[in-house]
Amino acid sequence: AAPGAARPRSQADGARTRDDTTVVIATRARPARLAECLDSIAAGTILPGRVAVVDNARPDDQTEKLIRGYRIEGSVVEYVREDRPGLAHAHNAALRCVVTDLVAFTDDDVWVHERWLENITGAFDADPETVCATGMIAPRELDTVAQQWVEAQGVYSKGLRRLVFDNAEHRADNPMYPYAAGAFGSGANMAFRTDQLRAIGGFDGALGTGTVTRGGDDLAVFYDVIRHGGRLTYAPSAIVLHPHHRDYAALRRQVYGYGAGLGAHLMRCVLDEPRAAVTMVRHHRAAAARLATILNPPPARGLPAYPRDLSRAQRSGLATGPARYLISRYRTRGDVRERIAT
Structure with a gap:
């Protein structure tokens, strides 16, 4: 499947969702690599209840378009925008939105x-x-x-x-x-x-x-x-x-x-x-x-x-x-x- 396509998962795939966990990915102008990262998360044995992608100091709307159309069955994929440049700013922007008990962070590449x-x-x-x-x-x-x-x-x-x-x-x-x-x-x-x-x-x-x-x-x-x-x-x-x-x-x-x-x-x-x-x-x-x-x-x-x-x-x-x-x-x-x- 093409990067960014929906990744439907079911119990038959052996995956289950941890509703108590959010995965945060901060990114800037790398939609192709971001899609690969998301695809790898979608292929996991455990799926996060939520995925928050932070578009940091974005130069265009390509990342937003990708996330608005991205689907992982069993997970909520959320777009967060943070205009101040800086990885810590991006992570804090996501942290303000997290409603789960656990939050995991990884990079878009x-x-x-x-x-x-x-x-x-x-x-x-x-x-x-x-x-x-x-x-x-x-x-x-x-x-x-x-x-x-x-x-x-x-x-x-x-x-x-x-x-x-x-x-x-x-x-x-x-x-x-x-x-x-x-x-x-x-x-x-x-x-x-x-x-x-x-x-x-x-x-x-x-x-x-x-x-x-x-x-x-x-x-x-x-x-x-x-x-x-x-x-x-x-x-x-x-x-x-x-x-x-x-x-x-x-x-x-x-x-x-x-x-x-x-x-x-x-x-x-x-x-x-x-x-x-x-x-x-x-x-x-x-x-x-x-x-x-x-x-x-x-x-x-x-x-x-x-x-x-x-x-x-x-x-x-x-x-x-x-x-x-x-x-x-x-x-x-x-x-x-x-x-x-x-």
Whole structure:
């Protein structure tokens, strides 16, 4: 069937609907990829009760036309428009509309595994204390050296073991915990208990792709879950497939953005929790060692050495991140986070 065509499902297909779950997809001007993502959700063993697609800072009406005509039997497919650019703004716009107990987020350019929703919502069923669940992000392809460098750097891979994080007995053995939030997962594969996500203020509108900070919104919300006494579970069986950048120029822009987002997140930690600065200074050697591993991943068998140019780009982004966050926070002062919690 063509992308965007109705995907009728029935009990004969083996699928059932979780009426307590909404899946949110933020998008901007990528209707073809969005249709593929929706098709993969429609092919799942579990269907969400609702799907909310957020059209962020749209340049045209192509996404709206796609969603107005898209059907998944057993699910309500909803179009949400958010004109302010930024992934966090888009996610908060959807969050205001969510009426289900659970809300899962993924990106418009991924394919979700058929058991993705079953397994990521299963983390909440298995542990009533879990506030946030994340899952594995695997590559859709590894055809180019640039894609293989992404995988070698470990940006998305969090391992094959189930992990639990909180501020009690499940603290990671890392002196920078919980500020080093990259170990918790990534924003393309995350889910929350809706009321508790609202209680911590939703997503920080000063962060995210589409803002001057270039990212960091997922790091911040994971950190907020832990900081406010919640539990985060990483469920590697909840799998989505991500298209790593194929060419070097796009990869370089991406790693710069990763650095900027990380620097912005760390500045936010210091502003919101001043003792974070003390922790970072006290454990600066451990932090520097961890950062060196991220910036200079060990060589993978059969793969050219990770380019120093990419390491420099990420380091440059990291250095600009704090200033970027201050600028973005000023621009978004009094913005949507305060309204989400009310």
